[in-house]
Amino acid sequence: MTRFIDLTLNGISTGAIYAVVALALVLIWRATRIVNFAQGAMLMITTFIASSVISSSGSYWLGFGVALVCGLVLGAVVERVLMRRVEGGPPLNAVIVALGLLILLEAIAGMIWGNTPRSFPPAFSIQGYDIGGTRVLFSPNDTFTVLVVIGVALVLTAVFRGTAIGLKMRAAAFRPEVARMLGVRVGRMLTLGWALAALVGSLAGLLVAPEIFVGPNQFDPILVFGFTAAVLGGLDSFAGAAVGGILLGLALSYVSGYEGSSLVTLAALVILIVVLMIRPGGLFSSTQERRV
Amino acid sequence: MALLEIEDLTTDYGPVRAVDDVTLAVEQGSITAVLGANGAGKTTLLRTISGLEQPSAGHVRLDGQELIGVRVEDIVRRGLAHVPEGRGVIAELSTEENLRLGGLWRGADAVALSDIYDLFPLLRERRSQLAASLSGGERQMLSIGRALMARPRVLLLDEPSLGLAPIVTAQIMKLISTLASERGLAVLLVEQNARSALSIAERGVVLNLGRVVAEDAAGALAADEGLRAAYLGF
Numbered sequence: 001m002t003r004f005i006d007l008t009l010n011g012i013s014t015g016a017i018y019a020v021v022a023l024a025l026v027l028i029w030r031a032t033r034i035v036n037f038a039q040g041a042m043l044m045i046t047t048f049i050a051s052s053v054i055s056s057s058g059s060y061w062l063g064f065g066v067a068l069v070c071g072l073v074l075g076a077v078v079e080r081v082l083m084r085r086v087e088g089g090p091p092l093n094a095v096i097v098a099l100g101l102l103i104l105l106e107a108i109a110g111m112i113w114g115n116t117p118r119s120f121p122p123a124f125s126i127q128g129y130d131i132g133g134t135r136v137l138f139s140p141n142d143t144f145t146v147l148v149v150i151g152v153a154l155v156l157t158a159v160f161r162g163t164a165i166g167l168k169m170r171a172a173a174f175r176p177e178v179a180r181m182l183g184v185r186v187g188r189m190l191t192l193g194w195a196l197a198a199l200v201g202s203l204a205g206l207l208v209a210p211e212i213f214v215g216p217n218q219f220d221p222i223l224v225f226g227f228t229a230a231v232l233g234g235l236d237s238f239a240g241a242a243v244g245g246i247l248l249g250l251a252l253s254y255v256s257g258y259e260g261s262s263l264v265t266l267a268a269l270v271i272l273i274v275v276l277m278i279r280p281g282g283l284f285s286s287t288q289e290r291r292v
Numbered sequence: 293m294a295l296l297e298i299e300d301l302t303t304d305y306g307p308v309r310a311v312d313d314v315t316l317a318v319e320q321g322s323i324t325a326v327l328g329a330n331g332a333g334k335t336t337l338l339r340t341i342s343g344l345e346q347p348s349a350g351h352v353r354l355d356g357q358e359l360i361g362v363r364v365e366d367i368v369r370r371g372l373a374h375v376p377e378g379r380g381v382i383a384e385l386s387t388e389e390n391l392r393l394g395g396l397w398r399g400a401d402a403v404a405l406s407d408i409y410d411l412f413p414l415l416r417e418r419r420s421q422l423a424a425s426l427s428g429g430e431r432q433m434l435s436i437g438r439a440l441m442a443r444p445r446v447l448l449l450d451e452p453s454l455g456l457a458p459i460v461t462a463q464i465m466k467l468i469s470t471l472a473s474e475r476g477l478a479v480l481l482v483e484q485n486a487r488s489a490l491s492i493a494e495r496g497v498v499l500n501l502g503r504v505v506a507e508d509a510a511g512a513l514a515a516d517e518g519l520r521a522a523y524l525g526f
Contacts, residue, residue: 164396171382171393178380181342183368183397183442 006137007257008250013142014211015249016149020204021226022233022241023152024197029235030160031169031193032079032087037098040223041105042078042198043205044216046071048113050206051120051214060121067202075198079191087190088176109216117215126210145207152200153242160238169193221265225252228272234282244283293356295320295478296341296372296446301350303333303340310336311347312502318446318478323468325493325510326482327524333502334482335377338448341480342374343367354446369397373444377451377482379435383424387415390423390434395441408437411467429460436467446478447471453485461485465492486524490514498523 021039028036036042046067054063082101086093124140160166171179172189179186204226205219212218229248233240248271255267275282294317303311311333318324326334339345341352343364352359354370362370373394381390388405395402409416412433418426423434432452439447449468453461469492471477483489490496496513498506506519513519520526 164392167385167389167393168396170385170389174384175380175382177344178376178382179393180364181344181368181374181376181380182394182438183365184393185365 002134003257007253009136009138009142010257011250011253012246013138013145013249014253015229015246016142016145017204017208017211017222017245018225018229018248019149019242019245020145020152020200020207021222022229022245023149023156023238024201024204025226025230026233026235026238026241027156027197027200028193029230031173031197032083032190033173034083034087034091034094034098035227035235036194036197037095037223038078038101038105039197039201039226040219041102041109042074043071043201043222044214044219045105045109046074046198046202047120047205047209047214047219048109050202051118051209052113054121060123064123064206067206068199071198071200071202072195075195075201076191078198079194083194084187084190106216113214113216115216117213117218120209120214122210123206141210148203148207149242149245152203153238156196156200156238165189165192224265225268228268228275231272232275232283234284237282237284240282240284247283294318295355296480297351297353298337298341299351299353301337301340301347301352303336303345303347305336310502311340313350314497314499314502314504316497316504316507318480319494320445320478321472321476322495323472323479323481323493325486325489325496326480326499327484327486327489327496327513328499329484329523329525331501332499334499335450336502337499338374338376338450338480338482342372342448344374365397368442368444371443371445372448373439373442373446374448375435375439375450375452377454379428379431381423381426381431381434381438383422386420386422387426387434388419391415391438391441394438398442401443403441403443408440411440412437428455429457429464432456432460432464433467436464440471444477446480448480448482450482451484452481453483453488461488465489468492486520487514487526 024039025036028034049070050063050067053066054060082097086097122141124144126139126141128135128137128139168184169189172184172186176186208222225248229245230241232244232248251271252264252267256264296318298314298316301311301314314337328334336345340347343362347360354372359367391405391408414430415434415437452464465488468479472479481489481493490510490513493510496510497504500523
């Protein structure tokens with residue numbers, strides 16, 4: 001029973017991280033109708049930047065803030081320079097460009113920071129809470145992670161549903177030409193969508209880095225898990241992405257705990273395929289149509 | 293001076309000349325109908341006026357100011373609203389979100405939603421439904437209502453009767469007529485349904501293969517047997 005509780009707690013905290021990555025993917029999907037396969041590489045870059053800032057300044061929160069700002073800028077630059085050219089074209093073009101960017105960023109990171117993964121400090125203590133003399137597998141840092149996920153999902157939902165800028169972003173994503181005819185500056189909305197998504201992505205990088213270390217290829221599995229979580233949630237829903245992330249985290253934690261950790265990636269792919277076969281719209285889908 | 297003036301406008305799609313040397317004008321508070329068969333260049337004419345296509349030559353002036361070269365989103369801000377063919381409602385958004393979208397750039401100066409709902413009571417009942425669930429007539433009303441949110445001076449309408457039952461078409465035409473006469477809008481009305489368009493328009497232009505083949509008062513066009521047989525089909 002203790003083992004089950006530990007695995008559950010561990011599943012919630014790792015699932016929360018998948019959820020943040022999923023939120024970044026859903027954000028780009030909702031804002032531009034593109035699945036950003038370079039998300040993992042983009043958050044890897046900002047996490048490396050955070051690592052450098054932390055080791056030179058000694059301040060975790062300075063590195064944290066710098067990474068978020070860099071994410072914002074990186075997202076905007078990627079959209080303006082690269083994605084702008086393939087927006088409105090066949091979806092596959094955008095996918096190929098994103099994959100190219102992934103390879104490019106990983107190579108650049110290797111050249112600058114080297115290919116050996118380095119450790120990364122957590123925001124808060126990673127020592128589990130002491131409950132009645134027993135240490136549980138859930139730490140203050142995990143609490144922070146879960147709160148961040150809930151906060152980000154709530155803020156994004158509120159922005160997209162309730163604000164004028166959210167309405168404009170959705171219109172620009174669904175029907176760019178119609179949006180322009182209604183006075184929406186579509187280009188700005190797409191840039192904003194990428195910037196916000198990269199900001200959320202860099203947050204995910206900061207949260208996951210203490211566990212998996214920072215290296216050019218360290219974040220690849222995280223993107224796969226984040227993508228699976230996003231598809232679980234239906235790709236269109238922020239709440240779905242958050243819940244999908246937690247569910248995936250739990251499932252993978254049980255697989256890892258009861259069957260062995262070598263099966264985790266395989267299990268994620270099985271879940272992805274099963275969901276796509278049985279409920280292609282995702283567990284929380286509101287629309288029937290799926291373009292990817 | 294007419295509110296909307298189009299002078300020698302020519303638009304090419306590659307080697308195909310879709311709009312060829314078109315000149316026409318729309319006065320404030322009046323309706324000009326643009327008639328013609330499929331492929332006559334009517335939709336391209338509207339798309340060029342609203343900035344979606346770049347012309348090879350010619351001028352579009354709103355209140356004397358050149359619109360050629362101005363971006364779509366800025367042309368809207370000059371007071372020109374284009375209701376596209378196929379209605380252009382965003383199916384994934386609710387009725388009310390579609391309406392709000394139309395007035396966003398105006399900020400606090402946008403028309404109140406309740407005014408649009410008074411004009412289209414059906415839309416009030418459907419306010420929280422996704423636009424995807426609306427009927428053809430309701431979508432047309434939503435599309436026109438959304439354009440009105442930003443208080444335009446000129447309204448471009450592309451085939452508002454397309455796919456609508458005759459009784460709904462009659463309602464829409466009556467509404468368009470009211471918008472021009474009571475609100476002073478200049479309306480450029482593109483229609484294949486020449487009979488209903490000419491019934492509310494002051495003037496009419498007939499396009500064929502991108503060129504103006506006839507231009508006259510609406511009554512005179514409707515009475516011209518030869519023109520009706522050759523281009524208007526009624």
